[in-house]
Amino acid sequence: MWLARASQVAALLTLFAAAGCDSPEPQPAPQPSGVRHTPSPKRYAYPFLDPRLGVEQRAKDLVGRLTRGEKIAQLVHDTPAIERLGIPRYSWWNEALHGVARSGPATVFPQAIGLAATFDPNLVKQVAEAIADEARAKFNSARRLDNRDRYAGLTFWSPNINLLRDPRWGRGQETYGEDPYLTSRMGVAFVRGLQGDHPRFLKTAACAKHFAVHSGPEALRHEFDAVPSKKDLFESYLPAFEAVVKEAKVEAVMTAYNRLYGEPCSSSKFLIQELLRNAWGFRGHVLSDCWALVDFHQHHRVTKTPSESAARALLAGLDLNCGNTYPHLKSALDEALVQEDSLDRALTRLMMTRLKLGLFDPAGSVPFDALSPELVSSSKHTRLARTAAVKSIVLLKNQNGTLPLRANLKSLMLLGPYVADGHVLLGNYYGGARQLTTLLEGVMSAVEAGVGVEYKYGFLAGRPNLNPIDWVTSAAHEKDAIVVTLGLSGLVEGEEGEAHESVDKGDRKALELPEHQLAFLRKLRRAGNKKIIVVLFGGSAQAIPEVHELADAILLAWYPGQEGGHALADVLFGRQAPGGKLPLTFPKATKDLPPFENYDMRGRTYRYSEQAPLYPFGFGLTYGTVAYESLQLTHASIRAGEAQQAIVRVTNRGQRALEEVVQLYLSDKEASVPTPKHSLVAFRRVSLKPGETRSIELSIAAERMQVVDALGQRRYEPGEFTVFAGSAAPEPRAVELGAPEPLMRSFEMTE
Numbered sequence: 001m002w003l004a005r006a007s008q009v010a011a012l013l014t015l016f017a018a019a020g021c022d023s024p025e026p027q028p029a030p031q032p033s034g035v036r037h038t039p040s041p042k043r044y045a046y047p048f049l050d051p052r053l054g055v056e057q058r059a060k061d062l063v064g065r066l067t068r069g070e071k072i073a074q075l076v077h078d079t080p081a082i083e084r085l086g087i088p089r090y091s092w093w094n095e096a097l098h099g100v101a102r103s104g105p106a107t108v109f110p111q112a113i114g115l116a117a118t119f120d121p122n123l124v125k126q127v128a129e130a131i132a133d134e135a136r137a138k139f140n141s142a143r144r145l146d147n148r149d150r151y152a153g154l155t156f157w158s159p160n161i162n163l164l165r166d167p168r169w170g171r172g173q174e175t176y177g178e179d180p181y182l183t184s185r186m187g188v189a190f191v192r193g194l195q196g197d198h199p200r201f202l203k204t205a206a207c208a209k210h211f212a213v214h215s216g217p218e219a220l221r222h223e224f225d226a227v228p229s230k231k232d233l234f235e236s237y238l239p240a241f242e243a244v245v246k247e248a249k250v251e252a253v254m255t256a257y258n259r260l261y262g263e264p265c266s267s268s269k270f271l272i273q274e275l276l277r278n279a280w281g282f283r284g285h286v287l288s289d290c291w292a293l294v295d296f297h298q299h300h301r302v303t304k305t306p307s308e309s310a311a312r313a314l315l316a317g318l319d320l321n322c323g324n325t326y327p328h329l330k331s332a333l334d335e336a337l338v339q340e341d342s343l344d345r346a347l348t349r350l351m352m353t354r355l356k357l358g359l360f361d362p363a364g365s366v367p368f369d370a371l372s373p374e375l376v377s378s379s380k381h382t383r384l385a386r387t388a389a390v391k392s393i394v395l396l397k398n399q400n401g402t403l404p405l406r407a408n409l410k411s412l413m414l415l416g417p418y419v420a421d422g423h424v425l426l427g428n429y430y431g432g433a434r435q436l437t438t439l440l441e442g443v444m445s446a447v448e449a450g451v452g453v454e455y456k457y458g459f460l461a462g463r464p465n466l467n468p469i470d471w472v473t474s475a476a477h478e479k480d481a482i483v484v485t486l487g488l489s490g491l492v493e494g495e496e497g498e499a500h501e502s503v504d505k506g507d508r509k510a511l512e513l514p515e516h517q518l519a520f521l522r523k524l525r526r527a528g529n530k531k532i533i534v535v536l537f538g539g540s541a542q543a544i545p546e547v548h549e550l551a552d553a554i555l556l557a558w559y560p561g562q563e564g565g566h567a568l569a570d571v572l573f574g575r576q577a578p579g580g581k582l583p584l585t586f587p588k589a590t591k592d593l594p595p596f597e598n599y600d601m602r603g604r605t606y607r608y609s610e611q612a613p614l615y616p617f618g619f620g621l622t623y624g625t626v627a628y629e630s631l632q633l634t635h636a637s638i639r640a641g642e643a644q645q646a647i648v649r650v651t652n653r654g655q656r657a658l659e660e661v662v663q664l665y666l667s668d669k670e671a672s673v674p675t676p677k678h679s680l681v682a683f684r685r686v687s688l689k690p691g692e693t694r695s696i697e698l699s700i701a702a703e704r705m706q707v708v709d710a711l712g713q714r715r716y717e718p719g720e721f722t723v724f725a726g727s728a729a730p731e732p733r734a735v736e737l738g739a740p741e742p743l744m745r746s747f748e749m750t751e
Contacts (some may be wrong), residue, residue, distance in 0.1 A: 128193025173539025229489020
């Protein structure tokens with residue numbers, strides 16, 4: 001008998017090791033009253049370890065074996081091990097906004113706003129696939145090291161699909177811009193890339209955040225109450241979340257810190273139950289932003305105690321607490337504020353996610369277990385980072401063909417605080433690039449040894465020089481061309497506690513550049529007539545009308561990732577033509593914006609603003625000329641609920657290959673409710689050889705033609721619609737800046 005028992009223990013330990021679990025011999029689990037467990041198959045100690053069973057069945061079996069205390073402990077972001085069942089500890093908190101973040105080596109791709117500027121969902125999906133591959137490879141390596149700390153798991157709290165309603169928000173760099181349709185397309189692509197398409201397993205679990213109506217101010221995020229109209233909510237703030245849930249089947253949704261219509265988002269039954277689960281059919285798990293539940297009793301004042309806050313969130317459908325409030329569920333249970341079945345429901349969803357990731361399956365049985373550390377920062381991913389950076393760069397001005405720099409250039413001056421700055425490549429939520437290529441390094445790698453390239457700091461980023469002596473401006477004009485770096489960095493814009501030089505907790509009160517940066521550019525312009533090329537860094541809009549007047553050419557680099565220097569050199573020297581487009585409007589001045597604290601969409605973004613922009617949404621030049629020759633609609637009249645097809649004929653009239661983003665905008669001429677001036681409804685990034693003509697067919701989905709009324713209801717209304725085709729939003733300013741005149745056609749919608 002003793003020998004038989006010893007043999008059983010040895011077999012169980014072998015099974016736990018094979019399943020990736022490390023525990024001593026399992027102890028008899030408590031059996032909740034009324035629960036009967038299905039006998040385990042002979043090969044597996046428990047049904048939850050049996051990969052032949054369904055995910056929900058396995059999750060319920062596991063939850064049913066836990067004590068009340070064990071259940072509560074598993075509802076927070078850092079979960080302890082359950083040794084008697086062979087379950088190791090797990091941290092849910094990981095980040096992958098533009099590369100696996102905060103956990104050692106990883107490829108750093110352009111910041112999310114830069115990825116949006118590519119207008120290329122296929123590229124964004126490729127980037128997310130590379131991130132997921134690196135994530136699995138890093139996870140496999142971490143598991144071998146028994147590293148189960150924060151940022152070592154497979155649940156990634158990305159992407160951020162909040163609408164960038166106001167460019168002063170420091171976290172705007174994390175988003176895909178100001179347009180709900182563009183944000184939806186990029187968000188769906190990113191989620192699909194992260195999660196993969198395996199029929200059984202998630203490669204990683206993506207998370208859409210922050211649900212909902214969360215876009216600053218950072219200083220008020222723990223206390224403000226967003227009260228947009230229902231029209232704005234459903235027309236602008238929610239479409240991207242609905243898309244990633246319905247189309248991409250995102251595994252997780254993170255709620256926001258703020259209140260919506262008086263209720264904290266983390267306990268909003270309207271958001272979590274009515275919309276997310278009932279209306280949209282969400283089947284994953286919901287988690288809070290970190291320590292958001294503390295705000296219930298400390299800032300929102302909707303509860304008095306942590307126990308009440310924990311109960312309120314759990315009953316609303318919040319499954320996971322990033323923070324330290326859910327441990328108070330013990331007292332909430334004692335006070336009968338919640339029942340244990342609410343714990344079971346939440347924990348079952350969480351365990352289903354872990355099962356979809358294969359975390360309880362035998363080691364080697366999950367197809368991604370074979371991904372090796374050699375994938376991390378691989379040459380393939382490095383090339384992809386460079387491609388993405390090139391495609392994200394936006395050419396805002398190019399007077400008299402200043403760029404690309406001519407082939408026989410003999411000398412060049414590089415100026416400004418960001419020329420040799422690796423940090424400005426990163427933005428926020430970044431990983432540990434094994435190599436960061438600054439602008440200085442990119443240029444030095446691109447030029448011949450005989451070209452005289454000189455680099456001078458010239459001026460500081462955030463404050464005036466203390467030393468008044470200037471040896472730079474006159475020397476710069478001895479060179480053939482001058483490149484000046486201006487703009488922002490993650491030190492002045494970002495999240496609440498990360499932008500260390502921000503006086504507004506990461507936000508900006510003004511979009512204008514610091515005066516001393518402008519003063520240096522003025523002095524440089526007065527010193528001579530050599531071509532001045534500005535490379536502008538930053539994660540959001542900047543009001544730079546004076547820079548536009550003083551510079552001969554302007555390249556917007558965003559935070560371009562680890563290959564930013566190479567990408568900028570590729571564009572500066574003409575190895576690649578720029579093709580990025582603005583995913584947000586650049587206003588002429590901060591005063592053109594509505595109040596930051598107002599969540600009404602009136603006056604905001606290209607869709608509702610009445611102010612003439614400095615640079616319109618969708619704008620971006622290239623080297624050469626793309627002619628928009630014709631626009632055809634396949635139907636002069638459609639019925640409500642039918643799609644419309646458009647064919648746009650474009651020709652590259654230049655002498656070099658390039659890429660163009662063909663954009664379609666729709667305007668409803670006869671709506672009974674207020675509608676946007678025009679809205680992006682379709683786009684495609686296309687390659688064009690020199691002299692090549694292509695006919696691009698784009699579909700305007702039926703739902704793009706719906707109006708949203710004051711109650712937030714969508715419906716079709718008959719009437720006239722106008723379609724615009726062009727390389728930017730149909731704003732007169734775009735044509736002034738060199739974009740082609742948009743083409744225009746109208747059609748009727750009938751009952």
